[in-house]
Amino acid sequence: MDAFLLQILNGLDKGSAYALIALGLTLIFGTLGVVNFAHGALFMIGAFCAVTLERLLTLSFETIDPTKTDFLGNPLKVKTPYVESWFGPETGAAIIDWSVPLALIFAIPVMLAIGYAMERGLIKHFYKRPHADQILVTFGLAIVLQEVVKYFFGANPIQTPPPEALRGSVDLGQMIGFQANAIIYPIWRLIYFFFAVAVIGGVFAFLQFTTFGMVVRAGMADRETVGLLGINIDRRFTIMFGIAAAVAGLAGVMYGPLNPPNYHMGMDFLVLSFVVVVVGGMGSLPGAVLAGFLLGILESFASTTWATTTLPGINQIIIYLVAIIILLTRPRGLMGRKGVMED
Amino acid sequence: MNVKPDFSKNANQALTAPAFLSVWDMHAYYGESYIVQGISFNVHEGEILALLGRNGAGKTSTLRSIARTGSPQVTRGEIWLDHKPLHSMTSYEAATSGLGLVPEDRRIIPGLTVEENLQLAQIAPPIGWSIGRLYELFPRLGERRKQEGVTLSGGEQQMLAIARALARDIKVLLLDEPYEGLAPVIVDEIEKTLIHIKEQGMTTILVEQNAVRALQLADRAIILDTGTIVFDGTAAEVLENADLRAEYLAI
Amino acid sequence: MGILEVKNVSKNFGGLKALNNVTLDVRENTVHAIIGPNGAGKSTLLNCLVGKLIPDTGSVMFDGQSVLGRKPFEINQMGISRVFQTPEIFGDLTVMENMLIPIFARRDGAFRMHAIESVAHESAVLEQAEKMLIDMKMIDKRHMHAASMSRGDKRRLEIGMCLSQEPRLLLLDEPTAGMARADTNNTIDLLKQIKAERDITIAIIEHDMHVVFSLADRITVLAQGTPLVEDEPQNIRGNPKVREAYLGETA
Amino acid sequence: YMNEPTGATVTLGFNVPQSGPYADEGADELRAYQLAVEHLNGEGDGGMLNTFSSKALQGNGILDKKVQFVTGDTQTKSDAARASAKSMIEKDGAIMITGGSSSGVAVAVQGLCQEAGVIFMAGLTHSNDTTGKDKKANGFRHFFNAYMSGAALAPVLAAQYGKDRKAYHLTADYTWGWTQEESIKAATEALGWETVNTVKTPLAATDFSSYIAPVLNSGADVLILNHYGGNMVNSLTNAVQFGLRDKMVNGKRFEIVVPLYSRLMAKGAGENVKGILGSTNWHWSLQDEASKTFVKSFGTKYGFPPSQAAHTCYCQTLLYADAVQRAGSFNPCAVEEALTGGDSSLPGISSEANKGFLFDGLGNGQTLYRGADHQCFKDVLVVRGKENPTSEFDLLEVVQVTPAAQVWYEPDHPMFAGGSLGECNPGA
Amino acid sequence: MLGLGKKDTTLLIVVAVLTLCAPFILNPFPAGSAMAQFNAGYPDLMQRFVIFGIFAVGFNILFGLTGYLSFGHAAFLGVGSYSAVWIFKLFTYNVLPAIALSVVVAGLFSLLIGFVSLRRSGIYFSILTLAFAQMSFALAYSVLSNPKFNLTNGETGLQVYTDDPQWFHSDRLPDLPHLFGLSMRATHTMHMGDWSFSFNTGYYLCAVVMLLVFYLAIRIFRSPFGMMLRAVKSNQQRMNYTGLNTRPYTLAAFVISGMYAGLAGGLMAAMDPLAGAERMQWTASGEVVLMTILGGTGTLIGPVLGAGFIKYFENIFSKINDTVLHGWFGFLPDGLEDVMVFIVHPFIGKGWHLTLGLLFMLVVIFLPGGLVEGGQRLARWIRGRRAEDSRRKTEPAE
Ligand SMILES: Nc1ncnc2c1ncn2[C@@H]1O[C@H](COP(=O)(O)OP(=O)(O)OP(=O)(O)O)[C@@H](O)[C@H]1O
Ligand SMILES: Nc1ncnc2c1ncn2[C@@H]1O[C@H](COP(=O)(O)OP(=O)(O)OP(=O)(O)O)[C@@H](O)[C@H]1O
Ligand SMILES: [Mg+2]
Ligand SMILES: [Mg+2]
Numbered sequence A: 001m002d003a004f005l006l007q008i009l010n011g012l013d014k015g016s017a018y019a020l021i022a023l024g025l026t027l028i029f030g031t032l033g034v035v036n037f038a039h040g041a042l043f044m045i046g047a048f049c050a051v052t053l054e055r056l057l058t059l060s061f062e063t064i065d066p067t068k069t070d071f072l073g074n075p076l077k078v079k080t081p082y083v084e085s086w087f088g089p090e091t092g093a094a095i096i097d098w099s100v101p102l103a104l105i106f107a108i109p110v111m112l113a114i115g116y117a118m119e120r121g122l123i124k125h126f127y128k129r130p131h132a133d134q135i136l137v138t139f140g141l142a143i144v145l146q147e148v149v150k151y152f153f154g155a156n157p158i159q160t161p162p163p164e165a166l167r168g169s170v171d172l173g174q175m176i177g178f179q180a181n182a183i184i185y186p187i188w189r190l191i192y193f194f195f196a197v198a199v200i201g202g203v204f205a206f207l208q209f210t211t212f213g214m215v216v217r218a219g220m221a222d223r224e225t226v227g228l229l230g231i232n233i234d235r236r237f238t239i240m241f242g243i244a245a246a247v248a249g250l251a252g253v254m255y256g257p258l259n260p261p262n263y264h265m266g267m268d269f270l271v272l273s274f275v276v277v278v279v280g281g282m283g284s285l286p287g288a289v290l291a292g293f294l295l296g297i298l299e300s301f302a303s304t305t306w307a308t309t310t311l312p313g314i315n316q317i318i319i320y321l322v323a324i325i326i327l328l329t330r331p332r333g334l335m336g337r338k339g340v341m342e343d
Numbered sequence B: 001m002n003v004k005p006d007f008s009k010n011a012n013q014a015l016t017a018p019a020f021l022s023v024w025d026m027h028a029y030y031g032e033s034y035i036v037q038g039i040s041f042n043v044h045e046g047e048i049l050a051l052l053g054r055n056g057a058g059k060t061s062t063l064r065s066i067a068r069t070g071s072p073q074v075t076r077g078e079i080w081l082d083h084k085p086l087h088s089m090t091s092y093e094a095a096t097s098g099l100g101l102v103p104e105d106r107r108i109i110p111g112l113t114v115e116e117n118l119q120l121a122q123i124a125p126p127i128g129w130s131i132g133r134l135y136e137l138f139p140r141l142g143e144r145r146k147q148e149g150v151t152l153s154g155g156e157q158q159m160l161a162i163a164r165a166l167a168r169d170i171k172v173l174l175l176d177e178p179y180e181g182l183a184p185v186i187v188d189e190i191e192k193t194l195i196h197i198k199e200q201g202m203t204t205i206l207v208e209q210n211a212v213r214a215l216q217l218a219d220r221a222i223i224l225d226t227g228t229i230v231f232d233g234t235a236a237e238v239l240e241n242a243d244l245r246a247e248y249l250a251i
Numbered sequence C: 001m002g003i004l005e006v007k008n009v010s011k012n013f014g015g016l017k018a019l020n021n022v023t024l025d026v027r028e029n030t031v032h033a034i035i036g037p038n039g040a041g042k043s044t045l046l047n048c049l050v051g052k053l054i055p056d057t058g059s060v061m062f063d064g065q066s067v068l069g070r071k072p073f074e075i076n077q078m079g080i081s082r083v084f085q086t087p088e089i090f091g092d093l094t095v096m097e098n099m100l101i102p103i104f105a106r107r108d109g110a111f112r113m114h115a116i117e118s119v120a121h122e123s124a125v126l127e128q129a130e131k132m133l134i135d136m137k138m139i140d141k142r143h144m145h146a147a148s149m150s151r152g153d154k155r156r157l158e159i160g161m162c163l164s165q166e167p168r169l170l171l172l173d174e175p176t177a178g179m180a181r182a183d184t185n186n187t188i189d190l191l192k193q194i195k196a197e198r199d200i201t202i203a204i205i206e207h208d209m210h211v212v213f214s215l216a217d218r219i220t221v222l223a224q225g226t227p228l229v230e231d232e233p234q235n236i237r238g239n240p241k242v243r244e245a246y247l248g249e250t251a
Numbered sequence D: 001y002m003n004e005p006t007g008a009t010v011t012l013g014f015n016v017p018q019s020g021p022y023a024d025e026g027a028d029e030l031r032a033y034q035l036a037v038e039h040l041n042g043e044g045d046g047g048m049l050n051t052f053s054s055k056a057l058q059g060n061g062i063l064d065k066k067v068q069f070v071t072g073d074t075q076t077k078s079d080a081a082r083a084s085a086k087s088m089i090e091k092d093g094a095i096m097i098t099g100g101s102s103s104g105v106a107v108a109v110q111g112l113c114q115e116a117g118v119i120f121m122a123g124l125t126h127s128n129d130t131t132g133k134d135k136k137a138n139g140f141r142h143f144f145n146a147y148m149s150g151a152a153l154a155p156v157l158a159a160q161y162g163k164d165r166k167a168y169h170l171t172a173d174y175t176w177g178w179t180q181e182e183s184i185k186a187a188t189e190a191l192g193w194e195t196v197n198t199v200k201t202p203l204a205a206t207d208f209s210s211y212i213a214p215v216l217n218s219g220a221d222v223l224i225l226n227h228y229g230g231n232m233v234n235s236l237t238n239a240v241q242f243g244l245r246d247k248m249v250n251g252k253r254f255e256i257v258v259p260l261y262s263r264l265m266a267k268g269a270g271e272n273v274k275g276i277l278g279s280t281n282w283h284w285s286l287q288d289e290a291s292k293t294f295v296k297s298f299g300t301k302y303g304f305p306p307s308q309a310a311h312t313c314y315c316q317t318l319l320y321a322d323a324v325q326r327a328g329s330f331n332p333c334a335v336e337e338a339l340t341g342g343d344s345s346l347p348g349i350s351s352e353a354n355k356g357f358l359f360d361g362l363g364n365g366q367t368l369y370r371g372a373d374h375q376c377f378k379d380v381l382v383v384r385g386k387e388n389p390t391s392e393f394d395l396l397e398v399v400q401v402t403p404a405a406q407v408w409y410e411p412d413h414p415m416f417a418g419g420s421l422g423e424c425n426p427g428a
Numbered sequence E: 001m002l003g004l005g006k007k008d009t010t011l012l013i014v015v016a017v018l019t020l021c022a023p024f025i026l027n028p029f030p031a032g033s034a035m036a037q038f039n040a041g042y043p044d045l046m047q048r049f050v051i052f053g054i055f056a057v058g059f060n061i062l063f064g065l066t067g068y069l070s071f072g073h074a075a076f077l078g079v080g081s082y083s084a085v086w087i088f089k090l091f092t093y094n095v096l097p098a099i100a101l102s103v104v105v106a107g108l109f110s111l112l113i114g115f116v117s118l119r120r121s122g123i124y125f126s127i128l129t130l131a132f133a134q135m136s137f138a139l140a141y142s143v144l145s146n147p148k149f150n151l152t153n154g155e156t157g158l159q160v161y162t163d164d165p166q167w168f169h170s171d172r173l174p175d176l177p178h179l180f181g182l183s184m185r186a187t188h189t190m191h192m193g194d195w196s197f198s199f200n201t202g203y204y205l206c207a208v209v210m211l212l213v214f215y216l217a218i219r220i221f222r223s224p225f226g227m228m229l230r231a232v233k234s235n236q237q238r239m240n241y242t243g244l245n246t247r248p249y250t251l252a253a254f255v256i257s258g259m260y261a262g263l264a265g266g267l268m269a270a271m272d273p274l275a276g277a278e279r280m281q282w283t284a285s286g287e288v289v290l291m292t293i294l295g296g297t298g299t300l301i302g303p304v305l306g307a308g309f310i311k312y313f314e315n316i317f318s319k320i321n322d323t324v325l326h327g328w329f330g331f332l333p334d335g336l337e338d339v340m341v342f343i344v345h346p347f348i349g350k351g352w353h354l355t356l357g358l359l360f361m362l363v364v365i366f367l368p369g370g371l372v373e374g375g376q377r378l379a380r381w382i383r384g385r386r387a388e389d390s391r392r393k394t395e396p397a398e
Helices: A002-031 A039-057 A082-097 A099-121 A131-153 A187-209 A212-221 A223-228 A233-255 A265-280 A285-302 A305-310 A314-329 B007-016 B059-066 B091-096 B114-121 B131-137 B139-143 B154-166 B184-199 B211-217 B235-240 B242-249 C042-050 C072-078 C095-108 C123-135 C151-164 C181-197 C209-215 C233-238 C240-247 D023-040 D078-090 D103-116 D146-161 D175-190 D209-218 D229-241 D263-273 D289-302 D308-327 D332-340 E006-020 E034-038 E043-066 E073-090 E095-117 E122-143 E201-222 E224-234 E236-241 E246-271 E282-295 E302-319 E322-329 E334-347 E349-366 E370-394
Strands: A060-069 A075-081 A169-171 A184-186 B021-030 B033-043 B048-052 B073-081 B099-102 B172-176 B203-207 B220-225 B228-234 C004-013 C016-026 C031-035 C057-062 C080-083 C169-173 C201-205 C218-223 C226-231 D009-016 D066-073 D096-099 D119-122 D139-141 D166-172 D194-201 D222-226 D255-260 D277-280 D356-359 D367-370 D380-385 D396-402 E187-192 E195-200
Touching (some): A002 A233, A002 A265, A002 A285, A002 D209, A039 A082, A039 A131, A039 A265, A060 A082, A075 A082, A169 A187, A184 D209, A187 A233, A212 A223, A212 B114, A265 E122, A285 A305, A285 A314, A305 A314, A314 E122, B033 B059, B048 B059, B059 B172, B099 B154, B114 B154, B131 B139, B139 B154, B154 B172, B184 C240, B211 B235, B220 B242, B228 B235, B228 B242, C042 C057, C042 C072, C042 C169, C072 E236, C080 C151, C095 C151, C123 C151, C151 C181, C181 C209, C218 C233, C218 C240, C233 C240, D023 D263, D023 D289, D023 D308, D078 E043, D078 E302, D096 D308, D103 D119, D103 D139, D146 D175, D146 D255, D146 D277, D146 D380, D146 D396, D175 D255, D209 D229, D222 D229, D229 D255, D229 D263, D332 D356, E043 E195, E043 E201, E043 E282, E073 E122, E073 E246, E073 E282, E195 E201, E224 E236, E224 E246, E322 E334
Parallel strands (some): B048 B220, C031 C218, D009 D066, D009 D096, D166 D222
Antiparallel strands (some): A169 A184, B021 B033, B021 B073, B220 B228, C004 C016
């Protein structure tokens, strides 16, 4: 029972990562009709926003400590971050400690700007081009973004730890009456889950309670006609793209503390998020979210000892297996709309 | 009788009575193929102009050029609507300036219900007829409001396309074969509507294969052939001129 | 006994009864017109005949065999070809290729892998396609991409494609909508000629009464999913019920 | 023989991961190679040439030929690595290929070099198979292996955490992971530890929460992460996140072990490595003369200390050059004879197989290049994540230097069984 | 000729001449020169050009003609390689049975996957094929390589060991893949002045195979079958109502392209008897997609060009390092030399991916039809210039 609950919890968490990425992707892919292979890169850039902010906050001046030596035997240079000297060591340290949450604020304008630039500079010209061309150009872009990040930050993962106060875990099991240690859950993962719910809710609300979503969908189906109705669809597409980029970026910022970002984390998620979006059904936001959570939970279950001993290797293939089964039994994924990207 | 295009006459008209909508020396291409080959004409406020010609004469292309759809690509020429230069606008700007096009293949937006298709037309100002009023004009649409637009029958889709244009407060209505696929009773109904809105000052360009019908309704007529104007005059002139009708309209 | 027997066919969309107990007999080697107001269920009926839709109840027999439960391509192989209300052609292919495909389908059946032979060497098929294009007066457009033709031309191409299959039953959904008068007359003549030359049964949906009355041997009037009357053309014209529901005052 | 250098130069092929997750490691390897080439050609400060026990090399290239090199990208894929190595052999006439950062690549390239008739000096490859079932006469490994990790680590684990421990293994589901798990499991069980569970994780996994979460409840009090690279960074991060290290189980403090450590990975894992035990081939903080010399010459050139991958690559280059010099020929068969054919042996080990080329002064104490399987035997380091690092490089502290004798095994040890060296292949 | 139209015959002849003379064409720079870095005329890379050419040509039969975008074709290539290596292990190093089996097995495998995946179209189809391929990859990489049942030898890759049975192997034959005793590795190097050219048996085997299957591809493109496939892409609905069953057509195309992939996989194993699991990963499938689009989807020669382009970058650009750069710019004054090296540095060696990414973008932005369109534009431009020249010549000066 507790093991069961535990895996559901884990699945929810994994699912929120999938759902968040898939959400952004489905806005671009399912709504704007652009097969965006650079979406993973946007996620990655989000995570590196946190890294960058941390680097900025820890920009330091050096003083020489003659009592200690560095690895070559020279006097050791001690670094003190400017923020610590400006705000005093304690406040300064606290600011650095909270750099990931601060990065959320930092990332929003950055991601919106990147999204804007990407859409206006590149994607705009590809709405009418075949999907294959979109794949080639966005894949090229993804590689470029990735390599640029690699050039500046290296290939190794870089830790972006959560604030001290939010590290560690809580014993959820004990709270609801299980024995100790039965259901341990990291605080940041809980935060991530609630963050995901909030973002998903926000995006839903925006698209549900405004006509924006409808107009964009209409624009994707028939740009020309929407234009003939006096609507500046280009601007809305740009906004939509910006939102998607921001969602991806924020998902990346928040993901950093879970697993340290590296330059290829986007590619690692890319295929999976496409699977999630398609299993959810093209053009369906709820579908993407549902599929994200579903696949996350199934993946968690498949990685239990019980599952891997009964079916060796099931944890390696579960996502794909489920995707195949769903796509074969439900022609348009879980909640796909008719006619969206079916040809 | 004036069969050959006479630009000087048009130009004079433009000088003396600046028309409501005027098209001046418009040329347009689909890729490499030259389709609209230098067209000039004027439409006065409140007028119904019939634009006639055989299949492939370039009627649709002309309307699409005026509506600034981008395909065909207009390479030269000026289009003025109520002293505003349409030729330097994009399609949505032209639309907000008061142009409304009912495209020939109806272009109902897939994925949207009937009502959403209409709502879509009322997002950008200026807003015209209320949706309720449109349902009064086309009761069938009211009955089908929750149905996905593209599953409507052919005729119903045509009604929706016209309703969508009326949902916006437009100054010039470009109708590309509006009667196509409509039952005769409905055609009568729409004709009445056109007359009604004409009385309220609407300017209309009507492309129609049923030339007789169009000419009975129109004040003036233009006949196109291979992308050029071969006749520009009153509707009555065409109806009276058997040669002209036989040569270009086969009636 | 008709070649096509539709018995008690009903089709519901949600709450809407698009077809309500329709029974229809099309006799061999006749032209049977189906007319009726927009949304009467005419296209839906055709959809049930070609396997696009499966009726909720009822039976459809073609030449003594049931078509229900068969896939569209099987039904076509039985000898039923259909022209759609909005042209369905192979836009990326040339006009000539568009014409070749139905001929191959007729010659080789639903699937055959001629993967090594060259199209250029299929002289019999090429000849047949050329002849059809000449008949349709489209031979000069043979190398054009079908998508870049005007709408009337697309429709003519589609008719040609269906005719080239030499079907036993030809279903036409508003074949002349948007077609210039001359071409409409041309199409009427072509259909007449083909009917004279070989055994073919035609079911036609049309709002253009000129076409209907030129061609039809029998007419069924459909309204709100139910056949209103079925009769000879001259009787239909005078029928007050039909006038009111469909033809309106201009008929 | 193949690619005999006829001009005034000789070309070596440095085949390292330049893209993909191990790119940083590859970059460090490349730095070491460049340094080695400099030293071989008599430039720079000479580095470990000065401390190396064999004095055959004079700093005038190899056999008086100036050393040149070509580089390539393995992409950490066996296919790409082989393509790259082939181009070095076929196009650039490389007589020796070296590098790599994973065992799959090492085995694949080693096989290729055997077929083509050039020498392969493995870079970082830790799987038992490289000199076990996949060993080849033309291939040589300086780096230690999974068995040695287990043998070195287990006694330290027993000493630090007690003999009554229950271990839970998470293992990357591929060849290296399996041999690593097998080795450490055997070594710990021999000392009385119990293995509660072994769970395979997909190599492509990025999040290990669903594998970590059940650990606490399983009755285990030690978690062993048979992961490398990104897998290790993430699984360790997750384990710490789940608070495993703050828990008491079975009345003992819960511990985590990472059998194969590298400084670059430790850097990626950040704070999380503090206090965690593992093993490594070499570390820059070693205080022997050779290591200090190497760190100095590398650090002066690049501004930071070398990684263990850099160290092993540097050593391999020197060892190869030295063998050629001593053999007086580039012929791969002569090189093999010089590199491993000797009769010298490690002191303190009585074994038939204790035979090969014995050297010292390359940082791991006395080292034997064993003739039987072309594996080096030398001291293995047990390290622990440092609690109070003084600099960004100061992440690991050496807990123990395990002598070579303790990690010794016979060539026919079951974990290395199967396969044979075969004949050396000098190429066409 | 050969039942081809004039244009196609010319194309085939051009391709034949290019492939057969590739050892010359790809080695334009003298061996010792600074530019020798750009020479691609060594056996391994030439083999790769044609093998991936075959792969891409086959892929294009599915994607270019029917528009079905498969993201799983690498699985067929991988399966082909594994089958070939198994033949080597069990029976003989002769490449003919190995290649034959790889085509057959890949064909069967693609029949299975195609049959299931083709029930969906558009993106749903793509994801289905992707899922199948990723599953195959996971199985090959770890599940099917466990010690109890080792079909693929996992990470290391399937290879031939000395203790493998090789029932039909004899000591007289080379210990490497061969064609009736002719080793695939056998290379004859011809020196002409400073230049050197390698003629490799394996390459010529691949080249001949490629010409055969390229010819076959032309025939397929020009056949009624090919036309039907294009019709599927254009309008499935119309296909159905014209009495054609689209499923067998698409399935046939899928299997044919799967067999091409298997053939490529078999040839790869024949050139280098090791089958690695990475060959089946989605990135490998993605690569062939990129090759096809980059070269020009739906064109005959495009995929081959695309394959050559990508493989060239992977193998040549990744090998350029700073030392090489200093060699090139050595003639410049020192300061300038360093600046140049600094500028170029991010784009070569470990930065080759960056260059490739940028080129993907540039090609698709400026040449929407891929490299083939680039070529056509160039040709048109040259023709235009020539026409202009001749006009200028004939027209009297004003
Ligand atoms: N997208 C296109 N690309 C290339 N040529 C086109 C395209 N659309 C139309 N044409 C060509 O332009 C010419 C004019 O077409 P247009 O649609 O304007 O004719 P039309 O007068 O509206 O005819 P119809 O009465 O059949 O609708 C035709 O010859 C047609 O073939
Ligand atoms: N897929 C569908 N879902 C819901 N309603 C549908 C669907 N298809 C058709 N209908 C409805 O069924 C009715 C009959 O449609 P049908 O297309 O058969 O009419 P029709 O007689 O062909 O009319 P027209 O002359 O206008 O083409 C229409 O009211 C239409 O809105
Ligand atoms: Mg038109
Ligand atoms: Mg209809």
